[in-house]
Every structure is written in structure tokens, then in C-alpha cells.
Amino acid sequence: MSKVKFKHQGIQQIKEGIYQADQNRIEFDGKQCPLNELSLDVPVSGTVYGTLLNYKGEYAKLESSMNDDPYKAPPKAPILYIKPINTHIGYDAAIPLPEGFDEVSIGAALGVVIGKPAKKIKKENALDYVAGYTIVNDVSIPHESFYRPAYKEKARDGFCPIGPWVLDRDAIGNPNELGIRVLINGELKQENTTSNLIRSVERLLEEVTDFMTLYEGDILLVGVPENAPLAKENDSVKIEIDGIGTLTNKVVKEKVVVGGGIV
Amino acid sequence: MRHARVAYNGLIQNAMDTEEGIQLEDGRIVEESEVTWLPPVEPKTVFTLGLNFADHAAELSFKEAPKEPLVFLKGPNTFIGHRGETVRPGDVTFMHYECELAVVIGKTAKNVKKEEAYDYVRGYTVANDYALRDYLENYYRPNLRVKNRDTCTPIGPWLVDKEDIDDPMNLQLTTYVNGEITQQGSTADMIFSVPHLIEYLSGFMTLNPGDIILTGTPKGSVDTKVGDEVITEVEGIGRLVNTIVGEETFQTN
Numbered sequence: 119m120s121k122v123k124f125k126h127q128g129i130q131q132i133k134e135g136i137y138q139a140d141q142n143r144i145e146f147d148g149k150q151c152p153l154n155e156l157s158l159d160v161p162v163s164g165t166v167y168g169t170l171l172n173y174k175g176e177y178a179k180l181e182s183s184m185n186d187d188p189y190k191a192p193p194k195a196p197i198l199y200i201k202p203i204n205t206h207i208g209y210d211a212a213i214p215l216p217e218g219f220d221e222v223s224i225g226a227a228l229g230v231v232i233g234k235p236a237k238k239i240k241k242e243n244a245l246d247y248v249a250g251y252t253i254v255n256d257v258s259i260p261h262e263s264f265y266r267p268a269y270k271e272k273a274r275d276g277f278c279p280i281g282p283w284v285l286d287r288d289a290i291g292n293p294n295e296l297g298i299r300v301l302i303n304g305e306l307k308q309e310n311t312t313s314n315l316i317r318s319v320e321r322l323l324e325e326v327t328d329f330m331t332l333y334e335g336d337i338l339l340v341g342v343p344e345n346a347p348l349a350k351e352n353d354s355v356k357i358e359i360d361g362i363g364t365l366t367n368k369v370v371k372e373k374v375v376v377g378g379g380i381v
Numbered sequence: 382m383r384h385a386r387v388a389y390n391g392l393i394q395n396a397m398d399t400e401e402g403i404q405l406e407d408g409r410i411v412e413e414s415e416v417t418w419l420p421p422v423e424p425k426t427v428f429t430l431g432l433n434f435a436d437h438a439a440e441l442s443f444k445e446a447p448k449e450p451l452v453f454l455k456g457p458n459t460f461i462g463h464r465g466e467t468v469r470p471g472d473v474t475f476m477h478y479e480c481e482l483a484v485v486i487g488k489t490a491k492n493v494k495k496e497e498a499y500d501y502v503r504g505y506t507v508a509n510d511y512a513l514r515d516y517l518e519n520y521y522r523p524n525l526r527v528k529n530r531d532t533c534t535p536i537g538p539w540l541v542d543k544e545d546i547d548d549p550m551n552l553q554l555t556t557y558v559n560g561e562i563t564q565q566g567s568t569a570d571m572i573f574s575v576p577h578l579i580e581y582l583s584g585f586m587t588l589n590p591g592d593i594i595l596t597g598t599p600k601g602s603v604d605t606k607v608g609d610e611v612i613t614e615v616e617g618i619g620r621l622v623n624t625i626v627g628e629e630t631f632q633t634n
Contacts, residue, residue: 270585
């Protein structure tokens with residue numbers, strides 16, 4: 119039993135409930151509601167920052183070319199990018215597959231939700247600045263180079279499902295040992311764990327807030343594991359993170375998606 | 382019309398420029414020096430162009446101009462208003478300003494063609510897109526540690542209606558450091574014009590009202606020091622004043 123904050127579609131205020139993982143349902147306002155009967159919206163409204171190359175396996179794949187052009191040296195500080203507002207969609211909303219593409223890559227990310235302004239914080243008390251955790255699907259058009267910012271590949275409409283809720287920070291003992299799985303049409307396609315992070319959640323928060331402030335409601339993605347699975351039209355994509363829940367979305371051709379649904 | 386967002390006696394208000402002074406939306410007319418200037422548009426999605434002037438690309442030793450726009454995004458933490466203070470960290474050896482025309486989107490734009498692009502523009506303002514070159518790394522370059530630091534993107538003072546600007550692609554850009562001209566150029570020398578950028582961006586994502594595009598800077602980037610007053614000016618749009626301060630100004634111990 120874990121405390122969660124979520125947002126019904128079409129209702130502004132945030133609701134609190136209890137997530138019952140074994141039943142995959144939440145209890146709120148004295149009701150028990152299975153997850154698939156709820157119409158959920160994006161549970162936060164801040165800026166979403168992604169982190170590149172923070173899984174050991176992802177880093178290892180690039181390591182042999184880090185001293186060559188165009189990279190010339192291994193990275194020193196966290197490499198961030200932004201998933202802008204047009205990319206944010208909620209639980210169960212359709213991921214639009216853009217015209218001219220057959221597949222998108224699925225970036226299964228733990229999202230750390232900030233609880234209060236964090237600037238130049240230290241790793242020892244970094245979790246004091248965390249409100250909770252959510253699941254984020256950092257969808258991309260597959261690409262190889264990390265030299266230039268990849269917004270054409272990462273900032274397309276609907277390319278950042280977030281949800282289903284924000285799980286209270288205290289429900290997770292250690293965010294650096296959470297199993298992450300991606301299932302496509304029910305089949306397990308990827309399995310990893312946040313114990314493979316290069317920078318732990320706390321260290322990442324220290325190093326990021328050394329150069330920029332994170333505000334309440336912002337989400338910092340801790341990274342995307344190597345070998346991101348690909349999804350094609352009509353695939354059902356499910357990301358599971360231990361203790362937090364599952365984020366489910368379907369890939370649908372962009373021209374038939376309207377407002378997160380299908381016409 | 383020139384619009385601003387200001388704080389006056391504890392109240393945040395929209396304001397406009399009049400002959401008598403700054404008129405607040407409650408009708409009062411006040412002096413420019415009496416208000417705290419905020420970014421004229423509350424930043425949401427903000428795009429920035431790298432290497433969008435051939436002379437600046439050459440200055441940074443890029444032999445070839447880019448074949449498609451080099452775009453990166455900024456977060457809300459980096460923006461400050463006119464007459465604000467920007468922090469120069471103690472360990473930095475090269476921190477330069479970048480005078481830029483900023484385009485504010487006026488209505489939702491998806492798959493817009495160049496020819497219709499100005500229909501989607503609300504107006505223009507001035508930005509100073511500071512870069513701290515010591516922190517440059519070749520991953521998602523220019524990385525956020527260089528370009529998205531707190532206080533490092535002054536913007537304003539005015540949002541100028543597009544109807545008031547005859548040709549946004551022919552405006553002088555000028556930077557003054559402590560009163561001396563250090564950077565001069567013209568929006569006529571952009572590699573990718575404003576209509577081209579709107580076509581490019583809206584071709585793969587939706588632009589929303591209030592989104593801002595910083596269109597890049599010409600050559601003439603020089604190091605700035607603590608205490609310098611930096612004014613970035615775009616002809617017909619405004620003069621954006623900023624002062625560089627040291628980290629100690631922001632430290633609380």
C-alpha cells in the first residue's frame with residue numbers, strides 16, 4: 119500500500135489515493151478503482167529534463183568512440199535535454215507515430231519528481247527535495263549520434279507519456295535498486311535496474327542542481343537503459359517500475375490521433 | 382504597441398509603453414525606474430538557435446554552415462527580465478553574451494509553410510543568450526550546463542507587436558559592454574530566416590502560443606567580467622540591460 123497523487127482527466131486539482139499493487143487498483147474517496155477504469159491525466163506540470171548516458175550499459179556502448187570525433191573526450195558533467203510540453207501525454211493516451219516512420223524507440227525512465235526548489239543541493243540530503251517518483255516513456259525517433267541535441271527525434275507531439283501517478287517518495291526505500299521492464303504486446307522486451315545507473319539519483323540531483331535550479335513539479339529522468347526496444351503501429355507499450363506501477367500507451371499513426379485518443 | 386510584464390508595489394501586471402510613461406493594466410502611469418521588469422512573456426517552450434549566422438559560425442571555427450537548424454531548448458530557470466543580474470561563476474574563463482532577436486509565437490502552429498509563417502507570430506523581443514564556454518562538451522552540444530544556467534538568459538524589456546515591425550529580417554543587432562560597441566550584425570545575415578525556422582520546427586512538433594524562438598547571434602562575442610553592464614539592442618524592438626555579478630551575490634552561506 120503506497121500513497122499516490124494523480125490527476126483525473128478534465129479536473130484541475132490533484133487527487134490523493136492509495137495504490138494497491140497486488141490488485142493493480144487505487145483507493146480514493148472511499149472507493150476502490152481498478153487502474154484500467156480510470157481516465158488519468160499527466161500528474162505534474164513542471165519542466166521535464168532527460169539525462170543522457172547515465173546507464174552503465176548505454177555508456178559502455180559509446181565508450182570506445184568517446185575519444186574520437188566528434189566527441190573528442192568522455193563527458194564530464196550530466197548531459198541533459200528537455201521534453202517540452204507538446205510531448206507530454208497521460209496514461210493510456212496514444213503515442214503518435216509520425217508520418218514517414220515505421221518505429222519509435224521506447225525509453226523507459228524513472229522520473230524523479232521535485233518537491234521544492236533545489237539549487238546546489240548535496241547528495242546527502244538530495245532526497246529531501248524529492249516529492250516522489252513516476253514512470254516516463256522518453257519516446258524517440260531512433261538515432262545514433264549524441265553530438266547535437268536530438269529535438270527533431272525527441273520533441274515530437276506525444277513523445278513523452280508520464281504516469282500513471284506520482285508515488286510518494288517514502289514508499290520507495292532506495293530509488294537506486296528498482297527493476298524496470300518494457301513489455302510490448304505483453305512480451306518482455308527489456309529488463310534493467312536503476313542499480314546500473316552511473317550517477318545515483320542523489321548524485322545526479324547534486325550535479326544537476328549545481329548549475330541549474332529544479333522547481334517543484336519538475337521531473338528529472340535518471341536515464342534510459344541501453345538497447346531501447348522499438349515499437350510500431352498498434353503496439354501496446356507497457357513500462358513497469360518496481361513499486362511505482364505500470365505506464366501503458368499504444369502507438370497509433372499520427373494522423374488518426376486527436377487529443378490523445380483515436381478518431 | 383510595446384507590451385511588458387512588470388512588478389509594481391508588489392503586484393505583477395501587464396503594462397504598455399505610452400508617451401507619458403509605462404501604463405499598468407490598472408491604468409496607473411509609472412516611470413521605467415519604478416518597476417521591476419519581468420520577462421515580457423512567461424517562458425514555456427523556448428527554442429534557441431546555434432550557429433545561425435555564418436560569421437559567428439566561422440568565429441567559432443566551424444568551416445561549414447549547418448545544413449539544418451541547430452536547435453536546443455531552455456528551461457524556465459534561466460530567464461530573467463530587463464535590468465536583471467546574471468551570475469558569472471568564479472571558475473569561468475570565457476563567458477560571452479549573444480544578442481538575439483526573439484520571436485514570440487501567437488497561435489498554435491503545426492506544419493506551417495514559410496509563406497504563412499508570419500501569421501503565427503505574435504511579436505518580437507530581445508534576448509541575451511549568455512554562453513559559458515568553459516563548460517562546453519560534445520554531447521548534445523551546446524549542453525545545458527553551458528546554455529541553461531540560472532539567470533543566464535535575460536529577455537525583454539518589451540514584446541513588440543509584429544504589426545509594428547516592417548521587416549524582421551532586416552534589423553540591426555548591437556551589443557554594448559560598458560558603453561562600447563562590441564558586437565554588430567543584422568538579422569539579414571541569418572542562415573535560417575524566421576519563416577524558415579517556423580516551418581522547420583512546426584514540421585515536426587506543435588508550437589504553442591507564448592513559445593519563443595531565439596534566432597541566434599552574429600559574430601563579436603567577447604568575454605564579460607563581473608561588474609560589466611551589457612546592453613543588447615535589436616533595432617526597433619528594444620535595449621535590454623543586464624549586469625554581470627559574481628557568485629558571492631547569490632551565496633547565502
